[in-house]
Amino acid sequence: MNMVVKAPVTRVRPSPPIAMLAELTHRCPLGCPYCSNPLELVKGSDELSTAEWIETFRQAAELGVLHLHLSGGEPAARRDLTELTKAAADLGLYTNLITSGIGLTEKRLNELAEAGLDHVQLSIQGSTDAMADRVGNYRGGYARKMAVAGWVAATGMPLTVNAVCHKQNMDQIGDMLDLAVQLGARRIEVATVQFHGWAERNRAALMPTREQVERTTALVEEARKRLEGVLVIDYVAADHHARYPKACMGGWGSSGLNVTPSGRVLPCHAAESIPSLHFESVRDASLSHIWYDSSAFNAYRGDDWMQEPCRSCDRKHIDHGGCRCQAMALAGDPAATDPVCVFSPHHAALAEQATRDAESLETDFVYRG
Amino acid sequence: MTEDTAVETGGNASTPDIVIDGATVAKLARGVKLREDPVRGQTVLLAPERALALDDIAVAIVKALDGVKTLDIIAAEFSELFGAPKDDILADMIAFIREFSNRRMLEIAR
Ligand code: SF4
Ligand code: SF4
Numbered sequence: 001m002n003m004v005v006k007a008p009v010t011r012v013r014p015s016p017p018i019a020m021l022a023e024l025t026h027r028c029p030l031g032c033p034y035c036s037n038p039l040e041l042v043k044g045s046d047e048l049s050t051a052e053w054i055e056t057f058r059q060a061a062e063l064g065v066l067h068l069h070l071s072g073g074e075p076a077a078r079r080d081l082t083e084l085t086k087a088a089a090d091l092g093l094y095t096n097l098i099t100s101g102i103g104l105t106e107k108r109l110n111e112l113a114e115a116g117l118d119h120v121q122l123s124i125q126g127s128t129d130a131m132a133d134r135v136g137n138y139r140g141g142y143a144r145k146m147a148v149a150g151w152v153a154a155t156g157m158p159l160t161v162n163a164v165c166h167k168q169n170m171d172q173i174g175d176m177l178d179l180a181v182q183l184g185a186r187r188i189e190v191a192t193v194q195f196h197g198w199a200e201r202n203r204a205a206l207m208p209t210r211e212q213v214e215r216t217t218a219l220v221e222e223a224r225k226r227l228e229g230v231l232v233i234d235y236v237a238a239d240h241h242a243r244y245p246k247a248c249m250g251g252w253g254s255s256g257l258n259v260t261p262s263g264r265v266l267p268c269h270a271a272e273s274i275p276s277l278h279f280e281s282v283r284d285a286s287l288s289h290i291w292y293d294s295s296a297f298n299a300y301r302g303d304d305w306m307q308e309p310c311r312s313c314d315r316k317h318i319d320h321g322g323c324r325c326q327a328m329a330l331a332g333d334p335a336a337t338d339p340v341c342v343f344s345p346h347h348a349a350l351a352e353q354a355t356r357d358a359e360s361l362e363t364d365f366v367y368r369g
Numbered sequence: 370m371t372e373d374t375a376v377e378t379g380g381n382a383s384t385p386d387i388v389i390d391g392a393t394v395a396k397l398a399r400g401v402k403l404r405e406d407p408v409r410g411q412t413v414l415l416a417p418e419r420a421l422a423l424d425d426i427a428v429a430i431v432k433a434l435d436g437v438k439t440l441d442i443i444a445a446e447f448s449e450l451f452g453a454p455k456d457d458i459l460a461d462m463i464a465f466i467r468e469f470s471n472r473r474m475l476e477i478a479r
Contacts (some may be wrong), residue, residue, distance in 0.1 A: 064408035
Protein backbone atom coordinates (compact mmCIF):
# COMPACT_ATOMS: atom_id res chain seq x y z
CA MET A 1 0.00 0.00 0.00
CA ASN A 2 1.31 3.39 -0.89
CA MET A 3 1.68 5.89 1.80
CA VAL A 4 0.54 9.27 0.73
CA VAL A 5 2.64 11.82 2.45
CA LYS A 6 0.91 15.12 2.63
CA ALA A 7 3.01 18.22 2.80
CA PRO A 8 2.34 20.08 5.99
CA VAL A 9 -0.11 22.85 5.35
CA THR A 10 1.84 26.05 5.58
CA ARG A 11 -0.44 28.98 5.58
CA VAL A 12 0.95 32.26 4.42
CA ARG A 13 0.34 34.81 7.09
CA PRO A 14 -2.35 37.16 5.79
CA SER A 15 -1.49 40.82 5.47
CA PRO A 16 -2.86 43.18 8.09
CA PRO A 17 -6.28 44.76 7.56
CA ILE A 18 -6.46 48.23 6.04
CA ALA A 19 -9.98 49.24 7.02
CA MET A 20 -12.39 48.64 9.87
CA LEU A 21 -16.09 49.31 9.77
CA ALA A 22 -17.41 49.99 13.25
CA GLU A 23 -21.16 49.55 13.35
CA LEU A 24 -21.61 51.66 16.43
CA THR A 25 -25.32 50.91 16.74
CA HIS A 26 -28.15 49.33 14.83
CA ARG A 27 -30.55 52.06 15.93
CA CYS A 28 -31.70 54.13 12.96
CA PRO A 29 -34.58 56.55 12.36
CA LEU A 30 -34.93 55.62 8.69
CA GLY A 31 -36.60 52.51 7.32
CA CYS A 32 -34.89 51.88 3.98
CA PRO A 33 -36.40 48.86 2.21
CA TYR A 34 -32.90 47.57 1.31
CA CYS A 35 -31.33 47.92 4.76
CA SER A 36 -28.09 45.94 4.91
CA ASN A 37 -28.15 45.42 8.65
CA PRO A 38 -28.83 41.83 9.69
CA LEU A 39 -32.43 40.70 10.11
CA GLU A 40 -31.78 40.34 13.81
CA LEU A 41 -30.65 43.67 15.21
CA VAL A 42 -28.47 44.21 18.26
CA LYS A 43 -30.38 45.88 21.09
CA GLY A 44 -29.18 49.23 22.43
CA SER A 45 -28.39 47.63 25.79
CA ASP A 46 -26.01 45.10 24.18
CA GLU A 47 -23.93 47.75 22.41
CA LEU A 48 -20.26 48.08 23.27
CA SER A 49 -19.54 50.82 25.80
CA THR A 50 -17.48 53.90 25.01
CA ALA A 51 -14.42 52.33 26.65
CA GLU A 52 -14.88 49.04 24.79
CA TRP A 53 -15.05 50.83 21.44
CA ILE A 54 -11.98 52.90 22.18
CA GLU A 55 -10.02 49.81 23.17
CA THR A 56 -11.13 48.17 19.90
CA PHE A 57 -9.91 51.20 17.93
CA ARG A 58 -6.57 51.03 19.73
CA GLN A 59 -6.14 47.38 18.81
CA ALA A 60 -7.17 48.11 15.24
CA ALA A 61 -4.55 50.85 14.87
CA GLU A 62 -1.93 48.53 16.33
CA LEU A 63 -2.94 45.80 13.90
CA GLY A 64 -2.39 48.11 10.92
CA VAL A 65 -5.86 49.51 10.23
CA LEU A 66 -5.60 52.91 8.52
CA HIS A 67 -9.22 53.79 7.76
CA LEU A 68 -11.94 53.65 10.38
CA HIS A 69 -15.52 53.90 9.18
CA LEU A 70 -17.97 54.93 11.86
CA SER A 71 -21.26 53.50 10.76
CA GLY A 72 -24.50 51.96 11.95
CA GLY A 73 -27.50 51.98 11.88
CA GLU A 74 -27.23 55.67 12.35
CA PRO A 75 -23.99 56.41 14.24
CA ALA A 76 -25.35 59.79 15.35
CA ALA A 77 -27.72 57.81 17.57
CA ARG A 78 -24.68 57.18 19.80
CA ARG A 79 -24.38 60.04 22.27
CA ASP A 80 -20.65 59.44 22.59
CA LEU A 81 -19.99 59.83 18.85
CA THR A 82 -17.74 62.87 19.31
CA GLU A 83 -15.78 61.21 22.08
CA LEU A 84 -15.29 58.07 19.97
CA THR A 85 -14.21 60.14 16.99
CA LYS A 86 -11.68 62.06 19.02
CA ALA A 87 -10.20 58.88 20.47
CA ALA A 88 -9.88 57.34 17.00
CA ALA A 89 -8.32 60.47 15.51
CA ASP A 90 -5.84 60.65 18.39
CA LEU A 91 -4.80 57.10 17.54
CA GLY A 92 -3.92 58.29 14.02
CA LEU A 93 -6.85 56.51 12.38
CA TYR A 94 -8.43 58.15 9.35
CA THR A 95 -11.98 58.67 10.54
CA ASN A 96 -14.96 58.54 8.23
CA LEU A 97 -18.53 59.06 9.37
CA ILE A 98 -21.16 57.18 7.36
CA THR A 99 -24.47 58.82 8.15
CA SER A 100 -28.01 59.44 6.98
CA GLY A 101 -27.65 62.91 8.45
CA ILE A 102 -30.62 62.44 10.76
CA GLY A 103 -29.61 63.30 14.30
CA LEU A 104 -26.80 65.63 13.31
CA THR A 105 -27.05 69.30 14.16
CA GLU A 106 -24.78 72.13 13.13
CA LYS A 107 -23.32 72.23 16.63
CA ARG A 108 -22.62 68.51 16.64
CA LEU A 109 -20.93 68.64 13.24
CA ASN A 110 -18.67 71.44 14.39
CA GLU A 111 -17.74 69.39 17.45
CA LEU A 112 -16.99 66.40 15.27
CA ALA A 113 -14.81 68.47 12.96
CA GLU A 114 -12.94 69.76 15.97
CA ALA A 115 -12.55 66.26 17.34
CA GLY A 116 -10.62 65.39 14.18
CA LEU A 117 -13.22 63.80 11.93
CA ASP A 118 -11.61 63.48 8.49
CA HIS A 119 -14.51 62.81 6.16
CA VAL A 120 -18.29 62.58 6.01
CA GLN A 121 -20.29 60.22 3.87
CA LEU A 122 -23.91 61.27 3.58
CA SER A 123 -26.55 59.00 2.08
CA ILE A 124 -29.25 60.25 -0.24
CA GLN A 125 -32.22 58.18 -1.36
CA GLY A 126 -33.17 60.28 -4.38
CA SER A 127 -32.80 63.71 -5.96
CA THR A 128 -36.22 65.02 -4.87
CA ASP A 129 -37.80 65.13 -1.43
CA ALA A 130 -40.79 63.13 -2.66
CA MET A 131 -38.58 60.23 -3.77
CA ALA A 132 -36.03 60.39 -0.97
CA ASP A 133 -38.55 60.65 1.87
CA ARG A 134 -40.64 57.83 0.45
CA VAL A 135 -37.68 55.47 0.06
CA GLY A 136 -36.29 56.25 3.52
CA ASN A 137 -39.80 56.33 5.01
CA TYR A 138 -38.92 59.51 6.88
CA ARG A 139 -40.76 62.73 6.23
CA GLY A 140 -38.46 65.76 6.15
CA GLY A 141 -35.37 63.56 5.78
CA TYR A 142 -34.31 65.03 2.46
CA ALA A 143 -34.50 68.61 3.71
CA ARG A 144 -32.45 67.63 6.73
CA LYS A 145 -29.77 66.03 4.56
CA MET A 146 -29.47 69.16 2.48
CA ALA A 147 -28.92 71.17 5.65
CA VAL A 148 -26.34 68.68 6.91
CA ALA A 149 -24.42 68.89 3.62
CA GLY A 150 -24.27 72.66 4.03
CA TRP A 151 -22.95 72.37 7.58
CA VAL A 152 -20.30 69.87 6.49
CA ALA A 153 -19.19 72.21 3.71
CA ALA A 154 -18.92 75.06 6.21
CA THR A 155 -16.48 73.04 8.35
CA GLY A 156 -14.29 72.34 5.31
CA MET A 157 -14.46 68.57 5.82
CA PRO A 158 -14.63 66.62 2.57
CA LEU A 159 -18.02 65.19 1.71
CA THR A 160 -18.94 62.06 -0.19
CA VAL A 161 -22.52 61.49 -1.21
CA ASN A 162 -23.72 57.88 -1.08
CA ALA A 163 -26.52 57.14 -3.47
CA VAL A 164 -28.07 53.69 -3.27
CA CYS A 165 -29.95 53.07 -6.48
CA HIS A 166 -32.65 50.67 -7.56
CA LYS A 167 -35.52 50.40 -10.00
CA GLN A 168 -37.52 53.29 -8.55
CA ASN A 169 -34.82 55.97 -8.31
CA MET A 170 -32.34 54.86 -10.95
CA ASP A 171 -33.65 57.33 -13.48
CA GLN A 172 -32.67 60.13 -11.07
CA ILE A 173 -28.96 59.21 -11.10
CA GLY A 174 -28.05 62.08 -13.40
CA ASP A 175 -29.81 64.51 -11.08
CA MET A 176 -28.14 62.94 -8.05
CA LEU A 177 -24.72 63.52 -9.64
CA ASP A 178 -25.66 67.17 -10.21
CA LEU A 179 -26.94 67.41 -6.66
CA ALA A 180 -23.65 66.05 -5.32
CA VAL A 181 -21.76 68.73 -7.25
CA GLN A 182 -24.11 71.43 -5.92
CA LEU A 183 -23.59 70.19 -2.39
CA GLY A 184 -19.85 70.56 -2.84
CA ALA A 185 -19.13 66.83 -2.58
CA ARG A 186 -15.74 65.67 -3.82
CA ARG A 187 -16.95 62.13 -4.37
CA ILE A 188 -20.12 60.21 -4.98
CA GLU A 189 -20.60 56.51 -4.49
CA VAL A 190 -23.38 55.16 -6.64
CA ALA A 191 -24.14 51.64 -5.48
CA THR A 192 -26.88 49.39 -6.68
CA VAL A 193 -28.92 47.65 -4.00
CA GLN A 194 -27.47 44.34 -2.86
CA PHE A 195 -30.10 41.69 -2.57
CA HIS A 196 -29.20 40.30 0.83
CA GLY A 197 -31.19 40.44 4.01
CA TRP A 198 -34.01 42.91 4.09
CA ALA A 199 -33.73 43.82 0.38
CA GLU A 200 -34.71 40.25 -0.42
CA ARG A 201 -38.27 41.08 0.71
CA ASN A 202 -38.45 43.98 -1.70
CA ARG A 203 -36.90 42.39 -4.75
CA ALA A 204 -39.90 43.05 -6.98
CA ALA A 205 -40.02 46.72 -6.01
CA LEU A 206 -36.24 47.25 -6.24
CA MET A 207 -34.69 45.13 -8.98
CA PRO A 208 -33.61 47.39 -11.87
CA THR A 209 -34.18 46.34 -15.45
CA ARG A 210 -31.27 45.48 -17.69
CA GLU A 211 -32.01 48.60 -19.75
CA GLN A 212 -31.82 50.78 -16.65
CA VAL A 213 -28.48 49.25 -15.72
CA GLU A 214 -27.07 49.81 -19.20
CA ARG A 215 -28.30 53.40 -19.28
CA THR A 216 -26.81 54.09 -15.86
CA THR A 217 -23.45 52.59 -16.81
CA ALA A 218 -23.30 54.77 -19.93
CA LEU A 219 -24.37 57.84 -17.99
CA VAL A 220 -21.71 57.26 -15.34
CA GLU A 221 -19.01 56.85 -17.97
CA GLU A 222 -19.99 60.10 -19.64
CA ALA A 223 -20.21 61.95 -16.32
CA ARG A 224 -16.77 60.70 -15.24
CA LYS A 225 -15.20 62.47 -18.18
CA ARG A 226 -17.34 65.58 -17.88
CA LEU A 227 -16.72 65.95 -14.15
CA GLU A 228 -13.04 65.01 -14.01
CA GLY A 229 -11.37 67.10 -11.35
CA VAL A 230 -14.75 68.12 -9.91
CA LEU A 231 -16.40 64.94 -8.71
CA VAL A 232 -14.90 61.50 -8.33
CA ILE A 233 -17.53 58.87 -9.18
CA ASP A 234 -17.33 55.39 -7.71
CA TYR A 235 -19.94 53.12 -9.18
CA VAL A 236 -21.00 49.65 -8.11
CA ALA A 237 -23.22 48.19 -10.82
CA ALA A 238 -26.05 45.76 -10.29
CA ASP A 239 -24.68 42.26 -10.36
CA HIS A 240 -27.80 40.24 -11.01
CA HIS A 241 -27.62 41.19 -14.67
CA ALA A 242 -23.87 40.64 -14.95
CA ARG A 243 -21.83 37.74 -16.37
CA TYR A 244 -19.31 37.56 -13.55
CA PRO A 245 -19.67 38.34 -9.88
CA LYS A 246 -18.10 41.31 -8.17
CA ALA A 247 -14.90 40.63 -6.31
CA CYS A 248 -15.52 40.14 -2.64
CA MET A 249 -13.65 43.06 -1.01
CA GLY A 250 -10.36 41.94 -2.52
CA GLY A 251 -10.89 38.51 -0.99
CA TRP A 252 -12.36 37.24 2.24
CA GLY A 253 -10.37 38.34 5.28
CA SER A 254 -7.82 40.15 3.13
CA SER A 255 -8.41 43.84 3.63
CA GLY A 256 -11.12 44.73 6.06
CA LEU A 257 -13.10 43.79 9.12
CA ASN A 258 -16.46 44.72 10.55
CA VAL A 259 -17.37 45.05 14.17
CA THR A 260 -21.05 44.75 15.05
CA PRO A 261 -22.65 46.94 17.74
CA SER A 262 -22.15 44.17 20.31
CA GLY A 263 -18.53 43.56 19.33
CA ARG A 264 -18.72 40.51 17.08
CA VAL A 265 -16.03 40.70 14.43
CA LEU A 266 -17.01 39.76 10.89
CA PRO A 267 -15.07 39.46 7.65
CA CYS A 268 -17.93 41.33 5.97
CA HIS A 269 -21.13 43.04 7.03
CA ALA A 270 -23.38 40.24 5.81
CA ALA A 271 -21.29 37.34 7.10
CA GLU A 272 -23.70 36.51 9.92
CA SER A 273 -26.02 35.12 7.25
CA ILE A 274 -23.67 32.12 7.00
CA PRO A 275 -24.84 29.85 9.83
CA SER A 276 -21.84 27.50 9.74
CA LEU A 277 -19.44 30.25 10.81
CA HIS A 278 -18.70 31.16 14.39
CA PHE A 279 -17.79 34.78 15.05
CA GLU A 280 -15.72 35.85 18.00
CA SER A 281 -16.25 39.06 19.92
CA VAL A 282 -13.83 41.78 21.02
CA ARG A 283 -15.31 41.13 24.45
CA ASP A 284 -13.62 37.69 24.51
CA ALA A 285 -10.62 37.87 22.20
CA SER A 286 -8.09 40.30 20.78
CA LEU A 287 -8.62 41.75 17.34
CA SER A 288 -5.25 40.37 16.31
CA HIS A 289 -6.22 36.83 17.28
CA ILE A 290 -9.53 37.18 15.47
CA TRP A 291 -7.92 38.55 12.30
CA TYR A 292 -5.06 36.05 12.05
CA ASP A 293 -6.31 32.93 13.76
CA SER A 294 -10.09 32.73 14.04
CA SER A 295 -11.90 30.08 12.04
CA ALA A 296 -14.35 32.56 10.51
CA PHE A 297 -11.61 34.74 9.03
CA ASN A 298 -9.69 31.74 7.72
CA ALA A 299 -12.75 29.97 6.29
CA TYR A 300 -12.50 31.47 2.80
CA ARG A 301 -9.01 32.90 2.67
CA GLY A 302 -6.92 31.90 -0.30
CA ASP A 303 -8.50 29.38 -2.68
CA ASP A 304 -8.24 25.96 -1.00
CA TRP A 305 -11.92 26.08 -0.10
CA MET A 306 -13.09 26.60 -3.68
CA GLN A 307 -15.23 24.13 -5.55
CA GLU A 308 -15.64 23.70 -9.28
CA PRO A 309 -16.13 25.64 -11.49
CA CYS A 310 -14.14 28.25 -9.51
CA ARG A 311 -11.28 25.94 -8.59
CA SER A 312 -10.05 25.59 -12.17
CA CYS A 313 -11.24 28.95 -13.42
CA ASP A 314 -8.67 31.52 -14.46
CA ARG A 315 -10.74 34.34 -13.00
CA LYS A 316 -10.48 32.98 -9.48
CA HIS A 317 -7.85 35.51 -8.43
CA ILE A 318 -9.86 38.34 -9.95
CA ASP A 319 -13.22 37.79 -8.28
CA HIS A 320 -12.39 35.14 -5.63
CA GLY A 321 -15.47 33.21 -6.68
CA GLY A 322 -17.74 36.14 -5.88
CA CYS A 323 -19.72 36.72 -2.74
CA ARG A 324 -19.88 34.03 -0.03
CA CYS A 325 -23.05 35.50 1.41
CA GLN A 326 -24.76 35.46 -1.95
CA ALA A 327 -23.63 31.87 -2.52
CA MET A 328 -25.18 31.03 0.85
CA ALA A 329 -28.41 32.83 0.10
CA LEU A 330 -28.91 31.62 -3.45
CA ALA A 331 -27.08 28.31 -3.71
CA GLY A 332 -27.49 27.22 -0.10
CA ASP A 333 -23.72 26.65 0.22
CA PRO A 334 -21.28 29.40 1.24
CA ALA A 335 -18.41 27.70 -0.63
CA ALA A 336 -20.30 27.43 -3.90
CA THR A 337 -19.69 29.60 -6.94
CA ASP A 338 -21.59 32.87 -6.60
CA PRO A 339 -24.79 32.25 -8.62
CA VAL A 340 -24.31 35.61 -10.32
CA CYS A 341 -21.53 33.91 -12.31
CA VAL A 342 -22.54 32.50 -15.71
CA PHE A 343 -20.63 29.31 -14.87
CA SER A 344 -22.78 28.61 -11.82
CA PRO A 345 -25.46 25.95 -12.28
CA HIS A 346 -27.83 28.33 -10.50
CA HIS A 347 -27.17 31.23 -12.82
CA ALA A 348 -30.03 30.69 -15.25
CA ALA A 349 -32.60 30.57 -12.47
CA LEU A 350 -31.13 33.70 -10.89
CA ALA A 351 -31.17 35.62 -14.15
CA GLU A 352 -34.75 34.60 -14.87
CA GLN A 353 -35.86 35.64 -11.41
CA ALA A 354 -34.04 38.98 -11.80
CA THR A 355 -35.84 39.62 -15.08
CA ARG A 356 -39.19 38.75 -13.54
CA ASP A 357 -38.55 41.06 -10.58
CA ALA A 358 -37.33 43.84 -12.85
CA GLU A 359 -40.50 43.64 -14.91
CA SER A 360 -42.80 43.54 -11.91
CA LEU A 361 -45.11 46.52 -11.47
CA GLU A 362 -44.83 46.32 -7.69
CA THR A 363 -43.93 49.69 -6.18
CA ASP A 364 -44.89 49.26 -2.52
CA PHE A 365 -42.05 48.75 -0.07
CA VAL A 366 -41.86 46.66 3.04
CA TYR A 367 -39.93 49.14 5.16
CA ARG A 368 -37.19 48.08 7.51
CA GLY A 369 -38.73 47.67 10.93
CA MET B 370 7.81 79.02 -16.27
CA THR B 371 7.53 78.18 -19.92
CA GLU B 372 4.37 77.66 -21.91
CA ASP B 373 5.15 74.05 -22.77
CA THR B 374 5.28 72.90 -19.17
CA ALA B 375 1.70 74.04 -18.63
CA VAL B 376 -0.78 71.21 -18.30
CA GLU B 377 -4.49 71.72 -18.34
CA THR B 378 -6.69 69.58 -16.16
CA GLY B 379 -9.27 68.75 -18.74
CA GLY B 380 -10.64 70.57 -21.70
CA ASN B 381 -14.36 71.22 -21.41
CA ALA B 382 -16.73 73.75 -19.99
CA SER B 383 -17.72 72.27 -16.64
CA THR B 384 -14.17 71.46 -15.55
CA PRO B 385 -12.53 74.39 -13.83
CA ASP B 386 -9.87 75.75 -16.10
CA ILE B 387 -6.91 75.18 -13.83
CA VAL B 388 -3.55 75.47 -15.46
CA ILE B 389 -0.83 73.71 -13.53
CA ASP B 390 2.60 75.14 -14.14
CA GLY B 391 5.62 76.53 -12.37
CA ALA B 392 3.57 79.31 -10.79
CA THR B 393 1.12 76.88 -9.21
CA VAL B 394 0.85 76.76 -5.44
CA ALA B 395 -0.75 73.64 -4.01
CA LYS B 396 -1.39 71.91 -0.74
CA LEU B 397 -3.11 68.78 0.48
CA ALA B 398 -6.88 69.14 0.54
CA ARG B 399 -8.60 68.97 3.89
CA GLY B 400 -9.19 65.32 4.70
CA VAL B 401 -6.00 64.16 2.95
CA LYS B 402 -3.16 63.18 5.25
CA LEU B 403 0.36 61.93 5.05
CA ARG B 404 1.08 59.36 7.72
CA GLU B 405 3.72 56.90 8.75
CA ASP B 406 2.49 53.33 8.62
CA PRO B 407 4.82 51.53 11.02
CA VAL B 408 3.07 48.17 10.66
CA ARG B 409 3.94 48.01 6.94
CA GLY B 410 7.05 50.18 7.13
CA GLN B 411 5.91 52.78 4.64
CA THR B 412 4.50 56.27 4.30
CA VAL B 413 0.91 56.50 3.13
CA LEU B 414 -1.30 59.22 1.82
CA LEU B 415 -4.76 58.78 3.29
CA ALA B 416 -7.86 60.18 1.65
CA PRO B 417 -11.52 59.15 1.65
CA GLU B 418 -11.53 55.43 0.72
CA ARG B 419 -7.95 55.63 -0.51
CA ALA B 420 -4.63 54.67 1.00
CA LEU B 421 -1.68 55.20 -1.32
CA ALA B 422 1.78 54.00 -0.45
CA LEU B 423 4.18 56.70 -1.62
CA ASP B 424 7.80 56.33 -2.64
CA ASP B 425 10.45 58.67 -1.22
CA ILE B 426 10.18 61.16 -4.05
CA ALA B 427 6.41 61.40 -3.80
CA VAL B 428 6.73 61.87 -0.04
CA ALA B 429 9.21 64.70 -0.59
CA ILE B 430 6.87 66.37 -3.09
CA VAL B 431 3.84 66.07 -0.83
CA LYS B 432 5.79 67.47 2.11
CA ALA B 433 6.97 70.41 0.03
CA LEU B 434 3.43 71.37 -1.03
CA ASP B 435 2.83 73.81 1.77
CA GLY B 436 0.35 76.16 0.12
CA VAL B 437 2.98 78.90 0.03
CA LYS B 438 5.85 77.93 -2.29
CA THR B 439 5.40 77.79 -6.06
CA LEU B 440 6.29 74.63 -7.95
CA ASP B 441 9.15 76.57 -9.54
CA ILE B 442 10.72 77.26 -6.17
CA ILE B 443 10.23 73.68 -5.00
CA ALA B 444 11.70 72.31 -8.23
CA ALA B 445 14.75 74.55 -7.85
CA GLU B 446 15.26 73.33 -4.28
CA PHE B 447 14.94 69.69 -5.33
CA SER B 448 17.28 70.27 -8.22
CA GLU B 449 20.00 71.33 -5.81
CA LEU B 450 19.16 68.64 -3.28
CA PHE B 451 19.09 65.71 -5.71
CA GLY B 452 21.40 67.10 -8.38
CA ALA B 453 18.89 66.64 -11.20
CA PRO B 454 17.86 69.11 -13.91
CA LYS B 455 15.21 71.48 -12.65
CA ASP B 456 13.03 71.27 -15.74
CA ASP B 457 12.77 67.47 -15.47
CA ILE B 458 11.78 67.75 -11.84
CA LEU B 459 9.20 70.40 -12.60
CA ALA B 460 7.67 68.31 -15.38
CA ASP B 461 7.41 65.30 -13.04
CA MET B 462 5.86 67.42 -10.35
CA ILE B 463 3.28 68.87 -12.70
CA ALA B 464 2.22 65.40 -13.82
CA PHE B 465 2.00 64.28 -10.19
CA ILE B 466 -0.03 67.29 -9.16
CA ARG B 467 -2.40 67.02 -12.06
CA GLU B 468 -3.09 63.39 -11.20
CA PHE B 469 -3.70 64.10 -7.52
CA SER B 470 -5.76 67.18 -8.24
CA ASN B 471 -8.01 65.13 -10.54
CA ARG B 472 -8.52 62.75 -7.65
CA ARG B 473 -9.51 65.76 -5.58
CA MET B 474 -6.66 65.17 -3.16
CA LEU B 475 -4.95 68.52 -3.62
CA GLU B 476 -6.09 72.08 -3.38
CA ILE B 477 -4.66 74.40 -5.95
CA ALA B 478 -4.25 77.65 -4.08
CA ARG B 479 -2.95 79.60 -7.03
S1 SF4 C 1 -16.33 30.35 -11.92
FE1 SF4 C 1 -15.82 31.27 -9.97
S2 SF4 C 1 -13.81 32.21 -10.29
FE2 SF4 C 1 -14.67 31.79 -12.32
S3 SF4 C 1 -15.68 33.69 -12.92
FE3 SF4 C 1 -17.22 32.40 -11.92
S4 SF4 C 1 -17.19 33.01 -9.79
FE4 SF4 C 1 -15.32 33.79 -10.73
S1 SF4 D 1 -18.93 37.93 1.20
FE1 SF4 D 1 -20.33 39.10 -0.09
S2 SF4 D 1 -21.33 40.62 1.21
FE2 SF4 D 1 -19.49 39.84 2.21
S3 SF4 D 1 -17.89 41.26 1.60
FE3 SF4 D 1 -17.76 39.53 0.22
S4 SF4 D 1 -19.02 40.25 -1.46
FE4 SF4 D 1 -19.55 41.56 0.24
